Amino acid sequence: MNKSNQFSPEVRERAVRMVQEHRGEYPSLWAAVESIAPKIGCVPQTLLGWVKRDEVDKGQREGMTTSERERLKALERENKELRRANDILRTASAFFAQAELDRKLKS
Secondary structure, eight states: OOOGGSHHHHHHHHHHHHHHHGGSSSSHHHHHHHHHHHHSOHHHHHHHHHHHHHHTTTTTSOOOHHHHHHHHHHHHHHHHHHHHHHHHHHHHHHHHHHHHHHHHHHH
């Protein structure tokens, strides 16, 4: 199991909600995160990342939303596949062009 999937989405949502609900009881966001993270069983940096990601998704913080990130990854993946296909076609085209030239020279 890799690091990003160690906690279920439900646990993440609950942890973020706990931070949001108890944020006013602490002098800073970091203090709230440090207090709640051990209760969830994660390190404070991980919980802070979840809180920040949630704030970005809700428009409370600048940055790319999760859906925008997924869309960008999909487009980058498609772009990579298209570049690879173009390279294959370019190589094949050069190969067949050379073969055609060789055939004409033999005639």
